[in-house]
Amino acid sequence: MPEFVHAALEARGLRARYDARPPYQRNDYLLWINKAQRATTKQKRLAQMLDELESGGVYMRMKWNG
Template sequence: MMLKRPRATMPAGIRRELDAAGLTEAFKQRPPHQHNDYLHWIERSVRAATKRKRIDQMLEELKAGGVYMGMAHRPSNRAR
């Protein structure tokens, strides 16, 4: 799939969060547009509290599977 915008760069802090939660592989399994959406959404945060909330939401969605940006998303269901 071709992205219409540049691919987001993974910030070291987000990488550490994914590693610490054991969710790096779950993130990698998502399609490139979801990587971009999550990373750009988090990086657009102005307040630290908002950034923390968005990181936590991403981690919870990756952990749960079947959820993407607060919506049900069948392709991201993971075998548990």
Template structure:
């Protein structure tokens, strides 16, 4: 995992959310982020991933019921 991505997960407190996702999703996120051609796109993709992990119930802008977080 790239250092900036690991740091973003750590800083946002979403590492456990990331780790609990299926391997294909973790791999998709890393591949999608590392394929970015500009730093701006990479940053935007990292932000999207962090937001989705924090919110739960979504993966790549699609519904992902298994990761849904119950409202408390």
């Protein structure tokens, strides 16, 4: 996990929610964030992941019944 993702999860207190997600979701999020070429896109994707973890019931803008 990149340090900037780790730091963002810790700062928002979402590490436990991230860890509770299935491994495929955790991997998808990290690959999706890291595939972005621009730093602004990485930050936008990171923000989306954090918002989805915070609200729960959402995975990649799709309803998820975890």
